Amino acid sequence: MKIASQADFQIGVATTYPSVITGGTEFRINVPVKNTGNKDAEAVKAILKTKSYFTGTKTDYLGDIEQGSEKIATFELEADRDTIADNYETDIKIMWLDGDERLETTKSFGLVVVSGEGSNTGIMTIAAVAFILIVAIVGVFIYFKSKKRKGE
Template identity: 30%
Template sequence: EWNSGEKKSIDLSLAADDSVKTGVYNIYLKFNYSNKFGERSSETVPVALRVIGSPKLVISKIYTSPERVFPEDEFSLNIILENSGTDDAKNTNLIIELPDYFEGEKTKFSGTIERGSSKTVTFNLKAGNETPVGEHSFPLKVKFEDLEGVAHKAEYEVPVYISSLGKISLDIAGVYTSPDVPVSGENYKLSVQIENSGNQNAKAVSIQLVLPPDFEGKDTHFIGSLESGDSATASFNLKAGSQGNHNIKVVIKYMDSKFEQHEVSRSITHYVSSKSYSGEIAGSLVVLAVILILVYKFRKK
């Protein structure tokens, strides 16, 4: 029984599943009742129901471009933020703290990230020349608001690994001469193949020969850059010295990524033959044969 002017509270248990969006919904309560004469009536009353949610931003992936970062490299730090909450996140702002040896962008505004969606935020950074090899931690703050304007904040540690440049290893991969056997006192071409078997690119590579005293010709060759795993050939036009085996010192000069100069020395040995007179002898024999034929014909007459 519900008397006129009397107030009563009615408790209803409702549940909203994850697919319900935040907002205001109208629900309708239907009341069935009887008056004092026993007459039945009903009345429908609309009730406004407000569904609220809470955004939740989490990092789903972190990666760099390029994939491997070395000291002195410029790179992009990409962070994928995913909203796994039940409300949109608006006015999203990311603030990253750069550790020692790094420089670049520190803040990024990402706007609204709707529930169930994600966004990629990119920081353009540079590693210093003296950046230590290993993992570096970047503290990250993510600030955002829900649709009611209530502020939220999440904090993360973003790891970035700096790879080692490795060593430069320049060596002689092959030696060739043209002709195959140089002749004493004659010109020939010496080709020296240089290979970089190290893990770091070499800059300003040059080759210098220390020739024996009786050799002549060009003794320097500039190659330039020689990437890891690549090779290049330095050619020298020389004049061979005396007959025999000769040691030629090969000095390889280069710079690393920090523009520090380095030098390595190698030695090559090749044989020089004595001057060939076979051609001259053959020519003389031909002349002698002609003379003998003429003498024979003259005597026959």
């Protein structure tokens, strides 16, 4: 039995910008696509299959990918403002030509959306510290002012 040579693909770790996705935000997702097969792939196209919460550009044409080479599929998306915080299983369909034959494979990765309420904790912490600092400064000022009056 002889196995025919053909391209095959592996996806790397998907990265997003911004790195934290919350409901109502626009983001870019980059997915490394590597040809791990034993043949070059022609006219490679990546199609993102997402839940309906995510809208935007879900197709990226990558061109030819030589055996052992990698290209980055980039998608510009928006998470609906009602998107629930969760780890969404996301499929990426990779299609390519092998001569006259169109081939495809589907791979999966997780897309994490976090709660919008927790994303402002850094700002809230800074505001709380600033408030406490201002109260302390005003308290010290009042203390020294009252001490100065007692000394007169």
